[in-house]
Amino acid sequence: MTRSIGKLLVANRGEIAVRVMRTARRMGIGTVAVYSDADATAAHVAAADEAIRIGPAPARDSYLRVDAILEAARIAGADAIHPGYGFLSENAAFAEACAAAGIVFVGPPAAAIRAMGSKSAAKQLMERAGVPLVPGYHGDDQDPGLLAEAAAAIGYPVLIKASAGGGGKGMKVVESAAGFAEALASARREAANAFGDDRVLVEKYLTRPRHIEMQVFADSFGQTVHLFERDCSIQRRHQKVIEEAPAPGMTPERRAAMGRAAVEAARAVGYVGAGTVEFIAEGDAFYFMEMNTRLQVEHPVTEAITGQDLVEWQIRVARGERLPLGQEGLAIAGHAVEVRLYAEDPMKGFLPQTGRLAHLALPEGQPGIRVDAGVRGGDTVSVHYDPMIAKIIATGADRAEALGRLARALDRTEVVGLRTNRTFLAAIARHPAFAAAELDTGFIARHEADLLPAETAPDGLTLALAAAAVLGRRAGAAVAEADPADRWSPWTCTDAFRLNRPRVVDLLFEVAGATQPLRVECVPGGLTCEALALAYDLDGWTEAGGRILFTADGRRRSAAAAFDGDRVALFLDGAETVLRVVDPRAAAGDEGGGAGRIAAPMPGTVVAVAVKPGDQVEKGQALIVVEAMKMEHTLRSPRDGKVAKVNAAAGDLVAEGAELVVLEEG
Structure with missing residues (x-):
């Protein structure tokens, strides 16, 4: 049955919300944004036809609140909700709540989300279906002792993975039994914080694997296709860094085999909509890893090689339409x-x-x-x-x-x-x-x-460009502040005019903790700068758009410059350098710190404190764990010593640079 969607609420933020709204608008559908207090002026709010506040900044109080999002949909009169990715996109209860409220959920059925939402349950399902799996423990018993025994039986190194969710959250590589308990506790905390579920599974950690995933799509008429593969092997901390399509070196035979496996996995759970079946491959073998029951961050590469708009496909399927193309109509280009x-x-x-x-x-x-x-x-x-x-x-x-x-x-x-x-x-x-x-x-x-x-010290050309940027900015400011009645007043001149003397300006820059003095002579049409015993003629001041024209070694070139307070950033030939413009009249601040002071590297929440005053600690020992941006950061002792102070407790919100633990010589 075809359903009308006249207004679409996007229950997400950031680039995916903007992306969905653009497609919806092209299809003649109105858009509604939701936002937290931190996002009141965000890009996705500006991109929507209307926007509704749903709560304070923390995601648990806003973007993860099913009731607030459904209320926003009611107020706006939205016919459908697109969950984007992350937040509630793989939440079966949210899909059910949408259905109960008479709102179209632009995603798979709740039963499919539930079946594939648990990595452990999904692997048990695939095992019954005969899909190859990486050796591991995918059971329901989460006793830490049992999990440790399973890890020993599998053989180290092992990988602990959150049973719900993805994106590298709740995922830890463990090299030996000695580190298993700490890694398990951290994985569970991350999983609970990101997905509201602290269950994990344990698998053999493959040493040289490739991560290859298949994009699948299904409609409510029983048609399921794959839109080929993506290679997501370039990762850091199990989070994807670069994705590409098609996968390099993929043979037609292997593509067909992985495509069949992905389609059968989707059919096994009665899938409808967009999904991704992820495999891990090593040598000639490939193993089912998980299924993401949503659109992926990396979906644009699939759109690029197929010429299809996957968000449009999602909306059409949600409206009860058939897939726009069958398997035979899909092909790879470029x-x-x-x-x-x-x-x-x-x-x-x-x-x-x-x-x-x-x-x-x-x-x-x-x-x-x-x-x-x-x-x-x-x-x-x-x-x-x-x-x-x-x-x-x-x-x-x-x-x-x-x-x-x-x-x-x-x-x-x-x-x-x-x-x-x-x-x-x-x-x-x-x-x-x-x-x-x-x-x-x-x-x-x-x-x-x-x-x-x-990192290396900036060369003379970079320093000269920084000088050009600073003097160009001063010149622009002087023009803006000049008295219209006396535009030629010498008191607004910034080219270092001196009677019968060279027009010289002395500047001082700081980079990587070191200072670099610089003398610049202003000359007709530009300036000359002697830096590190090299001379550079800069024949253009900073222009509109923050570009500097210059000639060096007989080459006419340009660089970009931008300011942030007392810092100037230079962009030249793909390299970037940030320098602080030092006012020599300002007093130097006391940096403080030292090897015995452990400070918060960024704003966050303390989730665990492993020591107390008086404890003896060794270099590398975990002291305190700070959670920020959905990831845990373990702060370890920089040396052997004795804990003198602990200035934070679990649950505390801490600012960047806050002193958390102080050590004394042990």
Whole structure:
């Protein structure tokens, strides 16, 4: 039976909410956004026809509240709810509540969500169906002693995984029995926090696996198809970093076999809508891993190679229509690669970053590039949600062309205010092993030295460009503040005019904890800068759009510059450098700290304290666990010693830099 959808509420936030609204609007459907207090001015709110507040910032008080979302749908008169991904997208009770309220749930039946929502139950179902599984324990008994015995029987290393949900939450690799209890406790806490379910399963950890998943789709008329595969092997902490389609090296025979297995898995649970069947492959073998009963973050690469809009398919199926195409009508054209641009610091263990995006320039409009973003310049990345800034998708006639476009797009991406993984992603895109498709889930760890090179001091050209940016900004400010009645007053001049003397400006920059003095001489048409015994002629001030024209070594080039308070960020040839403009008249602050002071690396919630004053601790021992952005961060002792103070307890909210534990010599 065909159902009318005139107004669609999107029960999510960020780029997926914006993405769904764009498709709905193209289909002539009205859109409704929901938002928490932290998202009142967010991009997805601006993209909707109307928006309704659903609660405070924490997800458990807003985006995870079934009652608040259903009430918003009632107020707006929405006919349907699209759950996006994450939050309530794989919540069977939410799907049932929508049905009970007479609202179309744009997703699979609750029974299918329930069957596949538990990794353990899904694996038991696949085992009965004869689908190959990784050796492991998928039972219901969650006694810690039993789980430890199962791990020993499987053989280390093992992988503990949350039975509900995905995205790397509640997933821990355990190398030996000594670390099993701590890893189990952490996995359970993460799982409970992210999914409201602390059950886990234990599996053999494969050492060189590839992660390959099949996109499936089914309608209510019994037709089920697959839209080919995606390779998601490039991962960090079990979270996908780069995804591509089709999978490199995939033979037609293997594609057909995995496609059949994925379709049969969907049919086994009476699936309807979009879903993803994930496999782990090693050598010639592949094993069922899990099924995600929702749209995936990486769905754009499938859209790129098939030419289909998967959100449109979802809405059409939810309206009771047949699938737009059968299996014989689907084909692969070209290649697509997607990266996830995150606010995180690769040089500090990829710690998530929070704060304001002072400047954001994404490579939209370039040939073969698609950008899905849920934030804008000036927005704040909050501690309450995932720190993804955008997805950048590159397409090409073949893999080489797609990778080339991706690398150039990343070079043209500018983020100021927060550290990101941009240069890390660009390093992967250009790595010879990645170009050769030498893919497995250990790729990043294996090539870490290449992907995360040590930070170096800025060269003379970078310092000269920073000087040009600073002086250009001052000139612009002076023009804006000049008295219209006396535009030629020397008191508003910023080019260092001195009577019968060279026009010289002295600047002081700080980068990587070191200061660098710089002398700049203003000359007609630009400036000359002597930096590190090299001279640079910069023949253009900072222009509109934050670009600097310059000539170096006979080459006419340009660089981008943007400011965040007293910091200036330079973007040149794919590299970025952030320098602080130092006021020599300001007093130096006391940084404090030291090896005996353990501070919160970011804002978050303390979930566990493993020590008390007077305890003797060893280097590397877990002291305290902080949860932020749905992930746990264990803070460990930097040395042997004795605990002098513990300044936090489980449940405390802590700010970045807050002193949590103090050690003294033991």
